[in-house]
Amino acid sequence: MNPIEPLNQQLLAAITFAAVIEYGSFTAAAEKLGYTKGLASRRVAQLEKQLGVQLLFRTTRKLSLTEAGRVYLAHCQQWPQWIAQAEQAVHEASGQISGKIRITVPTSFGGTFMAEALIAFRRRYPAVQVELDLSREMRDLETDGFDLAIRSKPAAHERVIAIPIMNADDWLVASPALFTEKAAPQQLSELKEWPCIANSHFKNPLEWIFNDGADIVSIQSPLQINDHQLIRNLALAGAGIARLPSYLVAADIMQQRLVRLIENARANQNAFYLVYPPRTPQPAKVRAMIDFLKEWFVLPNEHVLKCKY
Incomplete structure (x- = not known):
């Protein structure tokens, strides 16, 4: 037998x-x-x-x-998953990186950077499919089935690897049209004389903190919005002074659609991390994306220049 x-x-x-x-x-x-x-x-x-x-x-x-x-x-x-992993291992052994990657990224960050990054990644790895989730919520990578995340901070309770990839300060910005009749503010104390656009997502949105807490300014804000992109659009339309991450408004400033105010005032610095679960071995498609994004945010190309002010 x-x-x-x-x-x-x-x-x-x-x-x-x-x-x-x-x-x-x-x-x-x-x-x-x-x-x-x-x-x-x-x-x-x-x-x-x-x-x-x-x-x-x-x-x-x-x-x-x-x-x-x-x-x-x-x-x-579990057998279909094992068979898929075995098939993936064969492709990797033959030098072909393929499969599907699921990534979750903050909304405003993803809207600024991920289009160019994903196009460049697909040029390098055309057999890899990418599903990108843009969300303000902190997804549970294991439970929700994500391979990678970009976050402003790792969750303390998660068992993950977190690699810093970039820093971005908050800048004070406004449309030049706001200052046609009155000069732009030169000191933080002058901000209270101007309409500002508060971010209602944060605690105490009417208090803007600068210089590691040494300066706290109470602003007047007829508009309170919980979305960075909408705040940017309102600033572009001349609705008031906004406080926004540098990566979101750097191109607007370079093209003079916005002006940066009180540049010596240090506001909140946002650190961004590439976050992923520790897996042994890490699938080749995920390793490829990790290495690509680390390179993407280090090389002095135009997409990174937006964050280097």
């Missing part, structure tokens, strides 16, 4: 068992697998005999799992 034959028989029986649960009946599973209903039933019965446990409760109307059946099914359901 071929020593592999019993293993083959058990594998066929396990596939049949998983199909019965997925499709809800022996009849439906047999149809999908190209068996007769009788053969499907015999294979599951043989599996139960070999394992020495009952996997299914059978009635004329319903099938349900026993506790042993739930445990066995959980392992069966």
